[in-house]
Amino acid sequence: MSKGDSIKEVLDKASKGDKAALGRLLTIIETSPKKASMVVSEILHEEGGAHVIGITGIPGSGKSTLISRLISHYKDRGLKIAVIAIDPTSPLSQGALLGDRIRMQEHATSPNVFIRSVPTRGVKGGLSFSGVTMIEVFDKLGYDKIIVESIGVGQTDIDIMNVAHTIVVVTTPGLGDDIQALKAGIMEIGDIYVLNKSDKPEANKTYAYLDFALDLGELGGVDKRGWRPRLLKTSAIMGEGIQELADSIKEHLEYIKASNKYMEKIQTRRMLMIKLLAEKIFLEKLEDLAEKGDKIRLEKNNSLYQACINLIKKVSRELERE
Amino acid sequence: MGGAADILELMKEIRGRRIKVLVAKLGLDGHDRGAKVVARALKDAGMEVIYTGIRQSPEQVVETAIQEDVDIIGVSILSGAHIPLMERLISLLKEKGIDDIPVFLGGTIPIPDIPKLEKIGVDKVFLPGTPLYDIIKYTVEAVKKKRSRRN
Numbered sequence A: 001m002s003k004g005d006s007i008k009e010v011l012d013k014a015s016k017g018d019k020a021a022l023g024r025l026l027t028i029i030e031t032s033p034k035k036a037s038m039v040v041s042e043i044l045h046e047e048g049g050a051h052v053i054g055i056t057g058i059p060g061s062g063k064s065t066l067i068s069r070l071i072s073h074y075k076d077r078g079l080k081i082a083v084i085a086i087d088p089t090s091p092l093s094q095g096a097l098l099g100d101r102i103r104m105q106e107h108a109t110s111p112n113v114f115i116r117s118v119p120t121r122g123v124k125g126g127l128s129f130s131g132v133t134m135i136e137v138f139d140k141l142g143y144d145k146i147i148v149e150s151i152g153v154g155q156t157d158i159d160i161m162n163v164a165h166t167i168v169v170v171t172t173p174g175l176g177d178d179i180q181a182l183k184a185g186i187m188e189i190g191d192i193y194v195l196n197k198s199d200k201p202e203a204n205k206t207y208a209y210l211d212f213a214l215d216l217g218e219l220g221g222v223d224k225r226g227w228r229p230r231l232l233k234t235s236a237i238m239g240e241g242i243q244e245l246a247d248s249i250k251e252h253l254e255y256i257k258a259s260n261k262y263m264e265k266i267q268t269r270r271m272l273m274i275k276l277l278a279e280k281i282f283l284e285k286l287e288d289l290a291e292k293g294d295k296i297r298l299e300k301n302n303s304l305y306q307a308c309i310n311l312i313k314k315v316s317r318e319l320e321r322e
Numbered sequence B: 001m002g003g004a005a006d007i008l009e010l011m012k013e014i015r016g017r018r019i020k021v022l023v024a025k026l027g028l029d030g031h032d033r034g035a036k037v038v039a040r041a042l043k044d045a046g047m048e049v050i051y052t053g054i055r056q057s058p059e060q061v062v063e064t065a066i067q068e069d070v071d072i073i074g075v076s077i078l079s080g081a082h083i084p085l086m087e088r089l090i091s092l093l094k095e096k097g098i099d100d101i102p103v104f105l106g107g108t109i110p111i112p113d114i115p116k117l118e119k120i121g122v123d124k125v126f127l128p129g130t131p132l133y134d135i136i137k138y139t140v141e142a143v144k145k146k147r148s149r150r151n
């Protein structure tokens, strides 16, 4: 494949199963908002039937190892699986070390598996936008399961988790009775809670604790009427509890399909995509103007609010001119 | 060369262009300290580094390079099997039509093997003890060259 191919050509090749073309398409989405929107325009009128599964939890809880097990499970059933593995970018160097693949490399050469590592690249990097758009592309290309791994810290991570059909929160033994840790952010968004590393001795104690928290309604907070969050034990290393996890994920899919939430999620995802792209385009232009030495001023007789409106107008005018 | 100021200068260059590197341990040896040190140095210089972990086959490395759409591949081999492994890796890259991706190699490579490796298509061989700065600088320049060829 040559770099000179048009977006339509790259997309065409990717649709025919050319993985190099797909890899390149994802790079286009990551690097150019304009081209990314051209890609989206090409594919948005159709949709696949993918099931988007978000896997979140603190670093080291075993998300990547667990995903590798899930890949095996789905692969054995003849499904096509895409993984979007998100890792943080260092705010200091802007570099990133992406190591999720280490646990999944046994699947690197499987024809029905595509794994892509994505750095967060700060807020302006627009991870949320490229992440959401990548989901759209994998969906269109006929992937059955799209698994998104992230540590679930910060708004970008939460955004992307919220567009997943099914959210799996991974914890480990020894989390202790620290209810604050549970209450922080991601612990409230799970459809399924997994206590991984259940091969460890403290597992039973933590399980009992999580079970209690679930009963109290401390876990799975928002809009969970109609679905009672599940709690499961796994050992990704030993390969235990994987069937049960896959069963629960399937049950949840059946639940959202029956309750119309499946389509709602897709609509939410697309609205979010537009909003995130708008933000990204705006912020990039703003930065651009600042770099060109355009000063943002607060005139004496202007209110702060009016100054903001003027700035927005100015950026819009610049964007129109392009 | 290689002082803090030079590294800062390089980092500035890297920021604008976003370099994606694949660092891979090819073959059966299980020592990945060297590979990890290089991966970390490239990350600290501002690159996006994908690390595969140990015991990779050439097939796995090439597939990973394709799915991740990387700019450059760095390979570490300590097992002594560098000639056949690199032959296989480079021929797979050719087969897939992505042999414009530069490949550099580090590890315990006997000096007389270097010309052979270069003939196979390895872009650069780094011997043990190479300053990390040299590897960073090489990476930036090799990616720059590759991109100007593609455009």
Ligand SMILES: Nc1nc2c(ncn2[C@@H]2O[C@H](COP(=O)(O)OP(=O)(O)O)[C@@H](O)[C@H]2O)c(=O)[nH]1
Binding pocket: A057, A058, A059, A060, A061, A062, A063, A064, A065, A066, A100, A103, A196, A197, A198, A199, A200, A234, A235, A236, A237, A238
């Ligand atoms: N004992 C035990 N260790 C595990 C289990 N699952 C993963 N690990 C280990 O935990 C570490 C982190 O795993 P990883 O999948 O990279 O976690 P992530 O950061 O959440 O993606 C690795 O050393 C794994 O081998 C498990 O079920 N039991």
Ligand SMILES: [Mg+2]
Binding pocket: A063, A064, A065, A099, A100, A149
């Ligand atoms: Mg991980």
